[in-house]
Amino acid sequence: MSDASQILKDFETQYVPQINQTLQRLNDGWIDQPILQSAMTYSVNAGGKRLRPLLTLAVLRTYHDQPTDGQLMAASALELLHTYSLIHDDLPAMDNDPLRRGVPTNHMKFGAGMATLAGDGLLTLAFEWLSKAAIPDAQQLALVRALSHAAGPAGMDAGQAQDISSEHLQLNIDQLADLHRHKTGALLHYAVEAGCIMAEVSTEERQGLLKFADQFGLAYQIYDDLLDVTATTEELGKKTHKDADEEKNTYPGLFGVAGTKKRLKQVVTDAEAQLVALNHATGRDFSLLNAFCSYFKIKE
Template structure:
């Protein structure tokens, strides 16, 4: 994939810095009424996070760029798409941390939004971030048909058949014994759907053909599940300071995880298989998918 010739840490650091500036620009100013709500929205989004979803958008765009595409227009559209997935992700974290859900006090090493502000403000902050994401997709300078595809994809991935539905299953599964297939379905919806959407949005914006989209879909499916397997492993092996959130909370809350079902060794073996699947899916895309390959390595490498 040509990974030896690229400096992935430098690329990722630059993309993180770039999307942070983009999000700062797109979010309403904290001086704009209602100031408390906008302050909470900015607090929820800015100044933290690995920005894996945004990086996937940019890397998939690189892998899918068609000859003759106007680079400036594509860059603007990718910024909008990358910001949109980060806004949806941030809104989901704000709501997941609420007392009625996971009741967590830490996120990214800082007090969660409902702790920093209050529960009502946290709920409204999440409510405000979600429509802003779709507004940004509508403003992308690409063909209207592609905007429709992107909007439908993000809506489906974030809704009851994707992220929200997965969270509902998660809430219903506390204290229950799930099979591996049931756990995989839950996480493919709760976590995988938005990671997959990030990859596919990059492909849509760049005008990827059907063959490229098929490769991106296979890669995204493997990476989305791998991300959750790593999270389950780190909940057992990590510490609160390193994770930036409360370690061991899944076990304390009696939530089913890959580790609780497959054990630590079994989970790591599954992770190894998913890593190989992700790389195999990128082979038809050639050297242009180098950063996608590196992101797969980065996600799996969090377990080390």
């Protein structure tokens, strides 16, 4: 295992349980309807890498010591919103996926109507958590504004709409990158931005970190596209080869597997180079954030 992989593994070992413990607060009277509570907690508790809140916490750890309970709650709010997006993405009217994280999708267990409401509940509750997290009022407002933009019709929602409207059409590389910048990259951009807001990172350093976030987000989507054609359902916990079957625009569809691997390596290198430049400019240690690039395991 490389040093970067070990750093990431140790960080996950320390903070994923703290994120999961924070997410258990869903059982503390936030939801007033028992079936809705079951549906909402079902998808939140189904597992997942908790990558987005981990990124937020990694920025905080880069600039500060241990995150506070309020910062953990604010970071975990993003996982609520991310889970909403997965529930809605899996619905029959969208991708109609039967499996997510190795278990039946929300609508397969609770029906499409209740799954829709569970997603709605997680989306709105994410903003309630941000507004009630024990962090300064100005940071609460900044986080709400940033997440509203990232998740809304100028961000992830726009990407989903573009994904649907582009089915059966061949996008060029610039159009595909724009689609993924909205659909996948927007929440990863916000994850880093949220850490910058709570750590009160300077404007100059924040710009550099957000450039890293955007490269990381692009790499994440390229990697996801690659796994869809190279991994098994058992490995991913969801059905594979769906993108090609549904004639969706992907990097393997545009460049082939070998070309996609080459492009992924370049984007990861660009993300790492951004942190090197920040280190040279500030003298700060960004090895924890750099370790997230070890997430992309490219098999030759």
